Amino acid sequence: MSRSIPLPSRADAIRLSGVLAAALLVAGCSLLPPALPEREPAEKTVWLDQNWSNDARFWFHHATQGTSTIPVPYAWLVALEQPTIRLFGDPPLLMDPDYTARFGFISSPRTVDAGGTQGYGATTGRFTVPYDPARFPGNPDGLPVGFARTPGYDDPTTGVRLPDQVGLNCAACHTGQFTYRGTNVRVDGAPATTDLGSFRTVLGLSLAYTRYVPGRFGRFADRVLGPDHSPAEAAALEKKLDDLLEQGPRVVQQMSAGLEGSVEEGFTRLDALNRIGTQVFYADLIGVDDPGFDPITNLHPNNAPVNYPATWSTTWFDWVQYDASIRRPMVRNAGEALGVSAKVNLTRPGVPSRPLYGSSVQFEEIFQMEELIAGPNPLAEPKGFKGLASPSWPQELLGTPDPARVERGRALYRQNCSGCHRPAPNDPSGRFWDPSFWSTPNAPDFRTTRFRSFRWP
Amino acid sequence: MIGTDPAQATVLKTRTVRLPSHLGIPEPTATDGVLAPARPVPL
Numbered sequence: 396m397s398r399s400i401p402l403p404s405r406a407d408a409i410r411l412s413g414v415l416a417a418a419l420l421v422a423g424c425s426l427l428p429p430a431l432p433e434r435e436p437a438e439k440t441v442w443l444d445q446n447w448s449n450d451a452r453f454w455f456h457h458a459t460q461g462t463s464t465i466p467v468p469y470a471w472l473v474a475l476e477q478p479t480i481r482l483f484g485d486p487p488l489l490m491d492p493d494y495t496a497r498f499g500f501i502s503s504p505r506t507v508d509a510g511g512t513q514g515y516g517a518t519t520g521r522f523t524v525p526y527d528p529a530r531f532p533g534n535p536d537g538l539p540v541g542f543a544r545t546p547g548y549d550d551p552t553t554g555v556r557l558p559d560q561v562g563l564n565c566a567a568c569h570t571g572q573f574t575y576r577g578t579n580v581r582v583d584g585a586p587a588t589t590d591l592g593s594f595r596t597v598l599g600l601s602l603a604y605t606r607y608v609p610g611r612f613g614r615f616a617d618r619v620l621g622p623d624h625s626p627a628e629a630a631a632l633e634k635k636l637d638d639l640l641e642q643g644p645r646v647v648q649q650m651s652a653g654l655e656g657s658v659e660e661g662f663t664r665l666d667a668l669n670r671i672g673t674q675v676f677y678a679d680l681i682g683v684d685d686p687g688f689d690p691i692t693n694l695h696p697n698n699a700p701v702n703y704p705a706t707w708s709t710t711w712f713d714w715v716q717y718d719a720s721i722r723r724p725m726v727r728n729a730g731e732a733l734g735v736s737a738k739v740n741l742t743r744p745g746v747p748s749r750p751l752y753g754s755s756v757q758f759e760e761i762f763q764m765e766e767l768i769a770g771p772n773p774l775a776e777p778k779g780f781k782g783l784a785s786p787s788w789p790q791e792l793l794g795t796p797d798p799a800r801v802e803r804g805r806a807l808y809r810q811n812c813s814g815c816h817r818p819a820p821n822d823p824s825g826r827f828w829d830p831s832f833w834s835t836p837n838a839p840d841f842r843t844t845r846f847r848s849f850r851w852p
Numbered sequence: 853m854i855g856t857d858p859a860q861a862t863v864l865k866t867r868t869v870r871l872p873s874h875l876g877i878p879e880p881t882a883t884d885g886v887l888a889p890a891r892p893v894p895l
Contacts, residue, residue: 680872686871687870693869
């Protein structure tokens, strides 16, 4: 069905160009959405056996850490359209799985027992974790792996009630995939292949298009408010959208000097540690009255993007992060949650209901996530990592490796790699489990036994 | 960013930030961020 598209007025066109330019300043790119690669077609999807049951996997992919990573309410995100212009028909939704897959996101089912290519299929996972359905809304809109719906909460800094939010959780950056001969193979805990920067750009564009491309705001309002909404409700929504579109470029302008020297992160990489620092030591301090200095001085360019590390067995490391800056898993998890925009109150104490350091971090959830990755004590017999496991080579998908080459590779690893990376956990020598590689039990920590990253003198 | 000091200790050169005094976080000391020597372990 064809549809005529009314031309914008001159005033609207001027405003559109200005806002688009400003919104794109946020993204630092052109007026058009970035070019995205087409995804390699796959006839089926397979999740490897890594000890997790499907319900544990579904929960881990979509449980909230109390974060508001996406700077619009949940209802907005699922109502936005792709920032493309079509002469015929309406643009597809922004969160269409075929579109989000082009940013590297992994499509995810709406329910744990969904079938078809979006479903998990029969996996033999064993290890699970109990969760409270009342705290876990699931994935009713079929968002990608790692997107979590955060139920509405009172902002710990302002006390203002927020509508349902959208946060990224661990799985967004620590779930990997590859496609081989028509099969999309998905690996929990593996490095993600996403381009978060491009998604951020497109989200900004989508908001601007919603406001200024004729016809879009009406459809957006219908989805957010329902078809029977009043003109006043639509006007209020439009005002909120205007405020956001005005605020975003202003914030970027304020931060531009401090972020000079940042590099494009692209697919598979992120300067996560510097981004966490920017969120906590700059953005979270903006609302503090008279901090005694200008928080802009705390900014640091995002100039150290790295691949997302695998997460299996990391609970048992004595140090984590690429710079070995954190020991305790819960400190790491809370810091990660703050970095992806869990809200924390750093303002001066004064209002009893808003205590200093009050936050939206969901500690029960991030603890359960850690438990799911960790599993029981690996030194308990039979020795081995019993939580999230690194996947075994899937012979049924990739074929059987040549045994002679395997042995050659094992010898090369022992000679050239194991000095720093330690023996492979499944090395036939069993040396990985040598007590000298493990810390003294009953250390005053979350874990009683930790695998040493280095041998201390 | 990791560097090595003359004593061959691995020093964690963290990003320097300022924090409001009401947060109650003490100024870092000279030894903060200094890790023990890290060497590959011959097997």
